[in-house]
Amino acid sequence: MRGRREALATIALLAAGACLTPLRVQAAGALPSWNDGPARNAIVAFVERVTKMASLDFVPPPGRIATFDNDGTLWAEQPMYFQLAFALDRVKALAPQHPEWKGKEPFASLLKGDVKGALAGGEHAMLEIVMATHAGMTTEEFERIVNDWIATAKHPTTGRLYTEMVYQPMLELLTYLRANGFKTYIVSGGGIEFMRPWAERVYGVPPEQVVGSSIRTKFELRDGQPVLVRLPEVDFVDDQAGKPVGIQMHIGRRPIAAFGNSDGDLQMLQWVAAGKGQRFCLYVHHDDAVREWAYDRDSHIGRLDQGLDEAAARGWTVVSMKDDWKRVFPFETK
């Protein structure tokens, strides 16, 4: 009887433990695309410190908030931000309904295939393109447009779907953190409603855990049916000093870990690092020209300059894509 009772008790305990105790999952096997080096070790050491019940640095699960930048941190951002490729494709698709665009910049240049010329108009040109392609429809219509595009559009140099251009080691990291009781958030300069339609499928991040830039929306009754209409007006820019603001607005508590790749993420990392207790800040450094792209201090996309200095000064983890990652994209054969 004793043996049986003990067996029953053990099974019940183990099974209950799987959902009731503060989550803690071993890294062994959880990060297969990471080389056994300082970056991987720093991640694992941090996670073990905050999840071991006996640790002085133990953080109960509700406080285990981790925020991830998207462009250049979870998926690639070269040769142009993928959302910009979306906007350009939308300009082409909408051109027949806008004959006036042929004589109007930045649309005229874009329609002639001259992206550089179109973007020469700077921020104003960019805003014109965004509003022409992201506003004027309901939230549900926009979701459908994004879903249709993301299902078919191909990256200009690899020919892959954009959702294949995600970093395998970061997918594993998201899963590893969640298995250890973390709530994983995206905090991106990209459009919140551009990411939500596919972030759950691709990253396992549900819509309510996506923070991003936004345009204003307006509630209306159309023939008695309520809709939210997207207005051509910037509401919030979730970049640089906007990131801690977006985090406070959406999450309302300070994350204990943050992951980025550019100076646009610096304030988020500063905000996280300044919290009490154990904190973890990581920069992905794009130094792999063979498997991905190599760029940092002088790039106009994803510039990492001040952040690189601050990471060195403060001991933040800097991931070398070249040295720390066995595999960059899921589609690579090893």
Add this chain to the structure above:
Amino acid sequence: MRGRREALATIALLAAGACLTPLRVQAAGALPSWNDGPARNAIVAFVERVTKMASLDFVPPPGRIATFDNDGTLWAEQPMYFQLAFALDRVKALAPQHPEWKGKEPFASLLKGDVKGALAGGEHAMLEIVMATHAGMTTEEFERIVNDWIATAKHPTTGRLYTEMVYQPMLELLTYLRANGFKTYIVSGGGIEFMRPWAERVYGVPPEQVVGSSIRTKFELRDGQPVLVRLPEVDFVDDQAGKPVGIQMHIGRRPIAAFGNSDGDLQMLQWVAAGKGQRFCLYVHHDDAVREWAYDRDSHIGRLDQGLDEAAARGWTVVSMKDDWKRVFPFETK
């Protein structure tokens, strides 16, 4: 051996089931402060429809989003919104640092105890009071101020802490929904950072599930330390047509159930009702002058006029506090 194996299997299954199967909890005993009547029955019938795996109306847990108004729905709102009481107390506390207030409305009237006179200045006066008391400090300082106030301030007629002035049947409803796999959100016209400090303790709703009105914040480095400073500028008003906007911004998907008590919640209920599949909309009707307050169509606080008509026309559930609730406040002796 067979008996033992079966016992082991049963225990493992039960224990695993507790966290792995789509959650579904029987209402029996879960809503003890609700009388057995149409409101309680409608709630239970809805929850059973969307949580029974075999049901045509089954909704997987990620889609089980329920949104609750706060003032008048989860806690009382008479004789004035509790956040207004907070603001008035803050004016008194801050007065020594603002000698100029003695000659300046609305502060002069307030400091003489003439609330009505102060509020006679309408929206502008209100805004002056809010900004003088809610802006100019960091987010962490404001959190401390709210925590200090909510721990000690007493309701003017009952003498109870404001956090005791919550509706016992609604607390049970929140718990019942969560036990059935729902994610419960607050979507309130009140200040998001006024509710977050105590919403988890009082309602079981974590900061990231609180949606509310907000003022702008700004990221700053003060002596190298990052802070978020609260600016005297309205950012978002989460009331009426703002509620569906706030829901989309924070949650990014349409709730399947919504709970309110006033015309300020009407657009939220309309937005929820217009979704595909089973939806549940409920109004709390303040008709109990003995245990709480009785007010609806003519009240300037929590007016319920158009909403009452629309609820009747569309078959939404209307809770009579008088008839449907055995107990209103947790402190009542039965």
